[in-house]
Amino acid sequence: MLPFVGALFAPLLTRVMKHNAGWVLAAVPLLVFVHFAGMLGIVGSGATVSAGFDWAPSLGLRFSWYLDGLSLTFALLISGIGILIVIYSGGYLKGHPHQGRFFSFILLFMGAMLGLVVSDSFLMLFVYWELTSITSFLLIGFDHGREASRRAALQALLVTGLGGLSLLGGLLVISQATGVNELSSLLAAGDALRNSPLYLVALILVLGGAFTKSAQFPFHFWLPNAMEAPTPVSAYLHSATMVKAGVYLVMRLNPAMGDTAAWETILPMFGGVTLAVGTLLAVRQTDLKLMLAYTTVASLGLLVMLTGFGSDKAIEAAALYLIAHSMFKGALFMVAGLIDHETGTRDITGLRGLRKAMPVTFVAAMLAALSMGGLPLFFGFLAKEEIYAALGAPEGWQAALLVVAICGNALMFAIGFAVALRPFVGAAAKAPKAAHEGPMSLWLGPVVLGASGLAAALVSPIIHRFFSSPTASAVAGSPVDVTISTIPHLGVPLLLSGLTVALGVAAYLGLDRLRGAMVGVLKTIGWGPDQGFDQALRGLLRLATGLTRVIHNGRLDIYMTVTFIAVAAALLLPMMLFDELPSIPSIPEFRFYEWGVLAIAVIGVAAVVHARSRLTAIVSLGIQGFAVALLYMLFGAPDLSFTQFMVETLSVVILALVMTRLRLAPTDHRPFGQKLVDMAIAGACGAGFALLLLKVTQLPFDDRLSQFFNTYSKTIAHGRNVVNVIIVDFRGLDTLGEIAVVMVTGLAILALVRIRSKKVEVRATVAEEA
Template sequence: MPEMTSDLTWVAMLLPFAAAVVAPWLTARFGAAAAWFLALAPALAFAHFAGFLPEVAAGERVTGGYAWVPSLNLSFSWFIDGLSLTFALLITGIGALIVLYAGGYMKGHPQQGRFIGFILLFMGAMLGLVVSDSFLMLFVFWELTSITSFLLIGFDHSREASRRAALQALVVTGGGGLILLAGMIFIWNITGVSQLSLLLSTGDALRESPFYLAALLLVLGGAFTKSAQFPFHFWLPNAMEAPTPVSAYLHSATMVKAGVYLLMRLNPVMGETPAWEILLPFFGGITLLVGSILAVRQTDLKLMLAYTTVASLGLLVMLTGFDTEHAVEAAVLYLVAHSLFKGALFMVAGAIDHESGTRDIRKLGGLGKLMPITFAAALLAGISMAGLPPLFGFLAKEEIYYALAGTSPRAILFTAVAVIGNALMFVIAFAVGLKPFIGPDGDTPKHAHEGPVMLWIGPLTLSVLALLGALFSGIAHRFVTSPMASAVDGELQTVTIGLIPSLGAALALSVVTVILGVVLYMGLERLRAAVDRVVTGLGLSPDRGFDHFISGLVRFSTSVTRYVQNGRLETYITASFVFVAIALLVTPFVYGELPTVLNLPTEFDLHEMAILVIAVIGVIAVLTANDRLTAIVCLGIQGFAVAVIFLLYGAPDLSFTQFMVETLSVVILALVMTRLKLSPSDHRPALARLMDGSLAIACGLGFGLMLVAATSGPFDGSLSAFFAEYSKIIAHGANVVNVIIVDFRGVDTLGEIGVVMITGLSILALIRIRVGGAPAAPVLAEPVPSDVAPHPAPPKKKRGTAK
């Protein structure tokens, strides 16, 4: 496939971030009107990506980027084909309308600038996600969408419900992101590539790998949590605690489709396997039914739309995993249609709430004559959601049935699931897009009227686009849906469906859906009550399950922390040495790396024997000492013996360092012991002594085996030769040891100096403690906070005063 390069795409990717930086300042200066300026950033990005439409429609792909860590094949790169381009246009185009909508919806709010800034930050993160070529870039932007959505969902942080919903979304989607990271590492190791553009050219490498199923499950874990698939669907309706612009943008048109985007992106290299074609339709079908059934139970406009978003995401996942010829085309059509009508309906719901003071459908009615423009936008979007002509949703629904219809039991099952789900979404479409605007006037807290232009320009634009996309379907297919379907399928696809349906099973299923939808809509109140009774009777709630999970996790973490971090230095040291012993002993035995030859000297000189004898005497003295001070002094014998060994074997610099360290250690420890007046003898029980002695022997044995194994092999002098050759040339030093310490490993030496400094400060603090009395006065007098200041002493009574 031919490719073209673009060097300005990074500018378009950074535009939303740049606008987010100046959003608070502009809003503080110009108020709601600043939204018109801020919307220029996504509008310019939209224009940039729209410029690629002719090339992408002709079958080209746009690439570009910069090498970051070439040795690890890491890069800051982008990859634009039909799939990523469609997402980029939806993100920036709808994003520009959402910024305007937020300007009108949040007008007068003291934190309006911060809110729009968060929206723009999320926009930049989502845009980076869909155009990223590098695995690392995709993961970074993936997690950034979780973080920014956390900020947006919890924007009204004074409300407990908002804080809980934000935390829930962050835990579910952020945790899924970590699972996805593991999946991408699997893919990286299997294929050897770290870029999506190269991954698509690996053919069946992933499918034929024995680790394919593990990689697939990890990828599905990330995608299902992000796109709210059952049983992770509960976080999305709870996210409706966010202001309506967030719901209209994040949780209908963009963020929740990130998982669907990932599945579509990986379909050419991971699809067409039994696991793919079983798991995706199964979980997608369940999500479709659960979301659509729970939607009719709601009375809040936003919650009704939220649950149908869950259902729509399930339908997209089901179609992506289906193995028929037109399933990919149906998924592409429905994704575009859903972004248009659901974004519009969410903004309509927000406008109704903004102008009437309520989103309760039971209190709404007769708004059509009061809000005519909003009514027009709502009706068009509702018709598209219901799958009726002449809107783009009709094309998507016809293609869905055309892809699913068949005579096999599997085809019949999933076709029935699609019919039921679409019929229930038909009900919600007109319950939101029609019912509040017709009939008698409702009982609303405020007298409604048409909102400002910022509130209706967004939904009206999206609704008109859905109409134009259907009327001029040939143009839409040529530039949008056909290139997108080709990218998802991995082969050239041409979408041809138009407004004039052909007689067949698809049209018959569409008629059945409409009839069923009309019947259910006429009995909406009874249907809502029946669903509520069933759901209440079952008592199943993944939402409550999440609360129990978090509560149990907190209790478990608290217990582990109390056990591991108990404040006893002895526990920490023991744990450290246990893991050291395990690392030194278990690994050689498991992998058969024990030394086979012991290169021990057969003859010792008299002075060498003397040093060994002194070391042994020092060990015995330490073990038999009656008090700790004597043990510390005897412990210095070991260090001095090692220093003498260094000296005998030609390392005077190292020997001098060892002498200094041992002298200072003995002096400082002795000083600390005398000042602290610790117990003069060891009162540990025999079992504790035995365990500590065994641990010490295990660590000593492990280090001994490691040294023997290291010295028994052939000596590699390449590093020594390098230092000897380049110390003078590079570091201008003749003393190789000093050059290594100061220049070649200067950062390491700096860290050691920092450790010594911290140790010295700790020792100083210990020395200044007065045993048996009040602590010494602090060196620096600092003000004491009032909430931790000691209570003042009671005033002394004066002589002669009455009691």
């Protein structure tokens, strides 16, 4: 909850603290980080932390949270990197008129992402899942004056929002199949979900949510477009946090849904394709952020592929790469933003020789690139070694996954060093702004994250104890002990790692030629999912327009006809189909005055039908209401009778006033055939209501409410008139609503009268002037 509180006060604090607000607001994620860090000992020992409270006990809904190695690692990454991002945002958006709003948005997202990863109940998970989509929409579209930003924000919202609906369906199916509403209970249910006939449906729906959130092919296009957001957003949402929500979901559900042919086929296949597509499209780019964005797509594909591979080694590799990627990619994104902030461009073809002007940034960039390239002494090296340990002895089609992993890692090596090395070496190129080192708030984050990749590898036994092993154990659903160290060991993984580095160096040296080749390939292909998204939206708008023209054609008579046909069908068809028609009672012996009331009603109907003008029909329509009021009075309900008289009078007045202001023909010009159709529809509606009321009166009377009101009207409400007590006390709010309706109606009548009066006055004035 703390980030949400911080978001509430962020705009005010920004106005007070001016340029130092980032440093002060960083205390929010710092406190969150300290809070979760205090649980490392408990979770590191293999225990879990769970709590919550009932939200809607009758529905089995709880607001509950669950911490194990996976959720705690995510929570610490979110809050830890969040500290650096908030500080970085203060320097990056210094002087921006809406900096306070940005801080509020970023803290809202932080709270949403934290809530997502610690959620236990399905409802809480879904609520926070959708909240991350909404807050990311606000952040991506922060520069809302630019059309590209608005389009990217809308695209991200639509894609991830539709995925959220898919996830909701999956959670409901899981609940139906297993009878549980919490993740902890689902993980403890063993094979209950896997053995259910609803498993495949649940899997497809859940993966629909995960794949859209984590930008898996063919939903990958929204993530690079989201680079229209300010760089702090790119560094936080689209490398370390939000885009990993889908990865978190598949990791979380692996113990309950993994170890099946469908799981171990769909995830590696889509993950492998995403890895290949992401790296190839990254080669095509010249914008630093886009290069990193597409490698993020590739990395997410690698994580999904490893999670679906099925072995403990693959799970260990996924846990290590999850941590390594958050550090080096967050650092490189901040480096790209720092270069853009200080030089005025992110185009790699126009950046050279920044090493002397920006030495601290260069060091931070190289530290991150060395980890991204998987070189020894860095945490990325441990992750890559474990990846090849998992994929190094493939069988059958899994050999293709190994080839994809090697080529993908080699291209990511090339892109990482292209971002971290090319802008800083060589002769200085002319940039839009004179380059110089940025303030501490901008380079602190890249330096800390880049150095963390080195430090984490050097103290890997400690990292494995508190992070890697608990995370892998949570994903595997059984104890996993990660032991890999920074000391290289001869074997297949090291050989494959060396091959990757060699291919990566070759790709780096020939990056310009590779880029040209990819440009040609993409021009040949032409169409892509991003263009398809625009085409789908245009098609949807055309469909909506055409459907609207058919359904909403502007003719009130058609609207009324369709409405009354639906009413008649809703009343009559259920009674006919389910044999619930009432028995027709015999005509009772009426007293003479009761015959008189009935005669008044019949005369009113005849007057409405035979009226030659609309005004006469409206006035005649009130006769039925007055007849009903007389019935209330005859049967001892004077209060209801008085109310009926008032309502009927008011209805006639309103209808008459409205009709006098509409341009309608004074008489009904419908052809005789149309009148017959309308008469049949009206008769069906009347018969439906009559039969329904007869059926209700023939059911056994339940007098529990009557007894309640008779018993408690005097003792609780201190009133003898039961009807008055019901209206004023037991239904007080309902009565208040009715009074409000009458008041609004009176105001509407008054407005109509005044409009007419003003028109008359204007005409009179014009006539006098003429």
